[in-house]
Amino acid sequence: MNREETTKNRILAAAGPIFARRGFQQATVREICDAANVNLASINYYFGDKQQLYIDSVILAREQRAQQFPFPSWSDDTLPEVKLRTFVGMLLKRVVVMQTIPWQVQLLMREILNPTEACRQLVEDYFRPIFDRLLRIVDELTVEPLPQLRRTQIGFSIIGQCLNYRFSAGVISLMVQEDQREECFDWDELTNHITEFSLAAIRNLDAPSALDSLPKATKTY
Amino acid sequence: MNREETTKNRILAAAGPIFARRGFQQATVREICDAANVNLASINYYFGDKQQLYIDSVILAREQRAQQFPFPSWSDDTLPEVKLRTFVGMLLKRVVVMQTIPWQVQLLMREILNPTEACRQLVEDYFRPIFDRLLRIVDELTVEPLPQLRRTQIGFSIIGQCLNYRFSAGVISLMVQEDQREECFDWDELTNHITEFSLAAIRNLDAPSALDSLPKATKTY
DNA sequence: TTTTGTGTTAAACAGTTGTTTCATACAGCT
C-alpha cells in the first residue's frame, strides 16, 4: 500500500481542516469519514475515539506550522522602519488575509481563544519568539530604552491592530459598505496603514500631549 | 403573577449565562430549562425555537451591558483628546474586565468571533453607533478631512488595540511575567497607553515617514 | 355552570451523534 496514502493518513488529512472550520464538537465523525473516503468505523479503529483524533490533529497542525514561514534574516543596515513593515506584513499574511487561512492556523487560533493545557507550550514555542522579535524592532525605533511595561504595551498595540482584522473579521465585514470591503481587507493597504500608524505613534509617544496639561481629575474620567 | 418572575423571564435569566459559557450549539434546551426550573416545552412555547431564545439573549446582554457603562455627554468645549480618552476608557471597561468576565461580555464576544443570525442586528444597533462616535472624535482630532478608508482604518486600529486584551487575554497572561500581569491588565494603565499611542499616531500620520524615501520594492517586502 | 384562553406538564417523536458489532475480504505465512 502507498505509505503516504494510508487510511489513517487520509483521516488525519481530512480531519484537520474540518476541526479547524467547525470546532471539535461541531465536527462530526461522519463528515470527516466522508471527506476522507473511509468507513465510519475507521476513526475508532485507528484513533480509539474522536477526541484522540482531535489531539493528533492539533499536534500535526503545530508540527506542520513550525516548519513554515520562517522570518527573513535582515542585513545589519536594514532600517528598523522596514523591519516593522516586514513584521506587520508577515503577521497579517499569516493571520488575516481573508480567503485562504491555512487550516493549521485556524486550528491553533481555536486553541488560543479557548486556552487549554496545550496552550502554554504553544505560547512558549510559537508566540513568544515572534513577540520578542517585534519588541527588538521597537527597541531599534526608539532612541532611549523604554520602560518594560510600555515596551510590552507597544508590542500588544501593534499585534492588536493586526489580530483584530481576524478576530473581528465578521463584524468588520458587516460594518463597512459593500464596495469598501475589498480594500478594507487588502493586504497592502492594511500593512501600510498599521505600519504608518504604529511608526507615527512610536516616534511621538514622548512628545508633549495635550492631555498632559489637563488636571488629573479630567484625565481619569 | 409576579411580573418580574414570569416563566419567560426565568428562561432568559438562565439562558444568558449558559449560552455565554457553552455557546449556542453546546448549550441544550434541557440544561437551560433545568436551570430556570421550567418545563422542557416552555422555550418553544415562549420563543418559538432555541435560536430565537439565543437572539433574545444576545439582545438582553447588549442592553444590560450598555446600561452599565453609558456614554457620557460632553460639553461643547471638551477637548477631542479628552473625548478619545473617555471613549477608550469606556470601551476597555465594557470589554476588558479581568478576574470574572460577566456573561453579557462573554456572549457578545462569542458573537464577534463567531457571528450568527444575531450578529447583523447587533452590528447595526450596537457596534455601529459606537464606531461612528469614535470616528467623529477622530474627525475632531484631525485638521483636514480624512479619506474614508483611512478614517475607518484609524477607527479599527483603536478598537483593535482594546479588543486584543480581551481576545488574546489568555495568551497575554502567559506571555508577561507573573509580577507584571496585574499592571498589564490595569484599566488606568491600559487607557492611558492606548489613548497616548493613538493620539501620537493620529497627530503624526501626515508627517513624512522614513519609509516614504525608500524605493517601492523595499516597501512591499 | 359552561366556555374560553392561557400556562404547564409528561410523554413521545424524529433526527443526529459517537461508538460497537459482526461478517467479510485479503495479504502473508506454514
Added chain:
DNA sequence: AGCTGTATGAAACAACTGTTTAACACAAAA
C-alpha cells in the same frame, strides 16, 4: 490448501438533540 492477523464494510446500538403533541389545570368571561 488451511490458518492468522489486519483491514474494511454495512448495519445496528444507545444516548442525546430540538421539537411537537395532547392531556391537564385554572382563572376569567359568558
